[in-house]
Amino acid sequence: MKALWTAAAAALGAAAFGLSRPGVRETLREDLDTVRRRDPAATNDFVSLISYPGMHAIWAHRGLHKLWQHDATKVPARLMSQAVRTLTGVEIHPGATIGRRFFIDHANGVVIGETSEIGDDVMLYHQVTLGGTSMEQTKRHPTLGNHVLVGSGAKILGPVVVGDNSSVGANAVVVKDVAADSSAVGIPATVRPKKSGKTAAPEAGTAAGAASAAVTEDKKSKYADFELVDPAIWI
């Protein structure tokens, strides 16, 4: 019992120290804004703070990625990333490089391999794998550009590149490069230019449509700098 209290006090102390640093507070604010942009169900920052395992996994990864840069701390980083997987259901290798405003919705079952590179404003759903196809210790995992969306259950395998603003459909298996501004769907995935002007919002004129439009307007005004249109945002 005493050990539990000590651990809780240490965690609170670490949190207080972190929050006393302006950079940490800014990053936390950005993360919470990202949750709000990405998930229409997120309306309360306190609830978001404690109930998004995808965000917790990303926080842990930021620290573990720093440890991974030094030979002496590679092993602890790897072991701790396994503990994070147990707690969050998300396995991110500490060697993976991840940009800003990354978001994993529903989180469970996501695997991100060691040499994966992920740009800014990328979103993954649950059960996504960014996996390797080679046993060599080389660049063997995917590279995702900026503003990429990867649907639930999609597998992206090998050192392929998914270009900026592209989407990978739910359950697709991508084994070749995906051009920018494209959608990749199916097994093996076929790549096609994104259909423009398409929205997954409920029909206008219905009660659901009106409610959705109000939420959209609200989100637009708050987050006008946000450009990626997530076709699955209404699901």
Ligand SMILES: CC(C)(COP(=O)(O)OP(=O)(O)OC[C@H]1O[C@@H](n2cnc3c(N)ncnc32)[C@H](O)[C@@H]1OP(=O)(O)O)[C@@H](O)C(=O)NCCC(=O)NCCS
């Ligand atoms: C692929 C996706 C991003 C849509 O991209 P888009 O460019 O707007 O594509 P469209 O919806 O216009 O569909 C283009 C074509 O791909 C097909 N398609 C769309 N998603 C597909 C999928 N996951 N698997 C197979 N085919 C799919 C459509 O039927 C359409 O076919 P058609 O040209 O023969 O009519 C979207 O369908 C998707 O899969 N999003 C992920 C959603 C998700 O995982 N949600 C989880 C919520 S919990």
